[in-house]
Amino acid sequence: MSELDPYSLLAGLADLKDKSLPPLHLWHPDQIKDIDMEIREDGSWYHEGDRIARQRLAHLFSTVLRRESDGEYYLVTPVEKCRIRVQDAPFIAVTMDIQGSGKDTNMTFTTNMADTVIAGPDHPLRFEVDEQGSPIPYVMVRNGLEARANRSVYYQLMQLLVPAESPEGELWGIWSGGEFFSFRLPVES
The missing domain is CATH 2.30.270.10 (duf1285 protein)
Incomplete structure (x- = not known):
């Protein structure tokens, strides 16, 4: 897996000020990466083995999450998508x-x-x-x-x-x- 700061994923979302979900259906980035992020069976989010303690951050990540036809889960921005692991349901x-x-x-x-x-x-x-x-x-x-x-x-x-x-x-x-x-x-x- 490549090393990637998960906070950089949020750079493309800076202009989203309201509470509506980002238009993921319009985003089809060519750049694909794997990151060491996982959603465990109890719904908790982890990055590099450490629990993401800030619920607001986990919630923000959840707004850019989608499951694609390959069965994999991705955090998606307009410029890149990052594959993450999900133990059961996100x-x-x-x-x-x-x-x-x-x-x-x-x-x-x-x-x-x-x-x-x-x-x-x-x-x-x-x-x-x-x-x-x-x-x-x-x-x-x-x-x-x-x-x-x-x-x-x-x-x-x-x-x-x-x-x-x-x-x-x-x-x-x-x-x-x-x-x-x-x-x-x-x-x-």
Whole structure:
């Protein structure tokens, strides 16, 4: 990995004064570097093995983060993009607000980086199964970036599960934003 001061990444963002996200979809820099930066499973950011203690700095980096079609994560500016490591998902869903019920439910997730999304067609909810057979919920936030549900959000979600029939058998899932997000419960042996 090349040595790079992560603060130099922010040079191209000096003119962004408002709270809106930078136009990453317009930035396609030719210069690509690897930097020793990692987002750990708990959502904490590290540079060269040291935790980034300033939450505002981690938040600023998160605004220029995207996942590309190669599955890699990059911090992107107009002049360069820097590949970083992400252990699981780059964000953690730390709160969930539920409005409505049944098929009219809307679940609003807030991440550890203050992003807020309503699960639905534009922000799908998906489930993976961990080594113990437990479902792990993820919600799409932006730019190919997902948030993994923290423990309290996980338990809120599990209380909302409803069964649904399918040609393959019974599924379980959750309604939000007019969509049914399903997963199969593990078969006990």
